[in-house]
Amino acid sequence: MVSARKFPKITIDQERCTVPFLCKKCLQICPTAIFSVHGVKEERLKELDPRIDGSYVLSAQRLDKCTVCNRCLDVCPVDAIKIQVP
Amino acid sequence: MCYLCEEYGAGGLWYLNPENYARNMYTLRLPDGAPKSAAGAETSGDIAERAKGIVDLVVAMEQGDRDGYETIKGQMNENRRQRGTEGQVVSLEDGDKILELCSPVGLMACVCRKGARAIDERNELEYTCMGMGVGMLKWERWPERYKGGVTFVSIEEAKEWNHRMDKRGFVHLLMLAGAPYIGGFCQCDYPDCSAIRRVVDFGSVGSFGGIGTLKGHQVAQVDYDGCNGCGICAQRCQFGALKFEVTSGKANIDQFVCYGCGLCHTGCPRGAIKLLDRTSLPALVEVW
Numbered sequence: 001m002v003s004a005r006k007f008p009k010i011t012i013d014q015e016r017c018t019v020p021f022l023c024k025k026c027l028q029i030c031p032t033a034i035f036s037v038h039g040v041k042e043e044r045l046k047e048l049d050p051r052i053d054g055s056y057v058l059s060a061q062r063l064d065k066c067t068v069c070n071r072c073l074d075v076c077p078v079d080a081i082k083i084q085v086p
Numbered sequence: 087m088c089y090l091c092e093e094y095g096a097g098g099l100w101y102l103n104p105e106n107y108a109r110n111m112y113t114l115r116l117p118d119g120a121p122k123s124a125a126g127a128e129t130s131g132d133i134a135e136r137a138k139g140i141v142d143l144v145v146a147m148e149q150g151d152r153d154g155y156e157t158i159k160g161q162m163n164e165n166r167r168q169r170g171t172e173g174q175v176v177s178l179e180d181g182d183k184i185l186e187l188c189s190p191v192g193l194m195a196c197v198c199r200k201g202a203r204a205i206d207e208r209n210e211l212e213y214t215c216m217g218m219g220v221g222m223l224k225w226e227r228w229p230e231r232y233k234g235g236v237t238f239v240s241i242e243e244a245k246e247w248n249h250r251m252d253k254r255g256f257v258h259l260l261m262l263a264g265a266p267y268i269g270g271f272c273q274c275d276y277p278d279c280s281a282i283r284r285v286v287d288f289g290s291v292g293s294f295g296g297i298g299t300l301k302g303h304q305v306a307q308v309d310y311d312g313c314n315g316c317g318i319c320a321q322r323c324q325f326g327a328l329k330f331e332v333t334s335g336k337a338n339i340d341q342f343v344c345y346g347c348g349l350c351h352t353g354c355p356r357g358a359i360k361l362l363d364r365t366s367l368p369a370l371v372e373v374w
Contacts (some may be wrong), residue, residue, distance in 0.1 A: 047230050
């Protein structure tokens, strides 16, 4: 479990990635499902609209599972993802 | 012994104790005044906060910080235990028994698939999760959590759904929603289900050793005379416990890894995989 291997660094440009829950391309292509998308807020009596910019935020959580296959880069329509290999 | 049974079983299996489905509608409070999330609709708002532990674990892994890793894991276990949001894998058969005990039950979208794959389940043909208990009646207060709505179903419809999910290959997982109250019946797979992913990725052997998901009360065993090596079962194991053993040309199960979900058992066309009680195998009595 504890590896001391350096994991890839993934940065997501939130200015470019504005509607991840609607787009979902990286989330669905990633073989190891390292990405996660969540609504900015879960509020009483409020539903978020995935079409509105910034209502959902994409993050890359499981960096330990990233193989740097770069398929997410290929499918991202707005070039929002960057992967740095350590 | 399964600690959930020890604490909430009243002498039997915790999930067959009807009291654990009998929560009232309103948020209970812990003795220190902290609100305890109610069954169903009252859910905590900050999703990013819930994921934080995993990110910390990944950082500890990268730094080779063994002690930090174990500490974070222990803390995550403890947090889930305090919030009473653990779960346990159950077989299809036990799932049916559960569905006879609980009312109301409503089909709904899976929150894990929503987060991991941006799956937006919109109707009862798509729903892969089930909310349980009277708390579900106020689902409309939380439209983001219950995105796509809720379809309340009868016992028979619920069982039919459970069997359909089993056929598709999903693991049945019963979740507490503020222990001892049972609030969710999930249909899981790896890697989309966070409850299963956590234990598979971060370790699970031993009593309370994983992160909030216990192995089930059964363990699968192959009848080598009945198995013809067709390999169907090997496609259904979500835990990496069942392999096709090339040497013998038959299925082989590592029972220490097996979660007892029974998918190999229900998928075997020849009925060559049976489920044993975990406690009937002395070495597995404390392996949850």
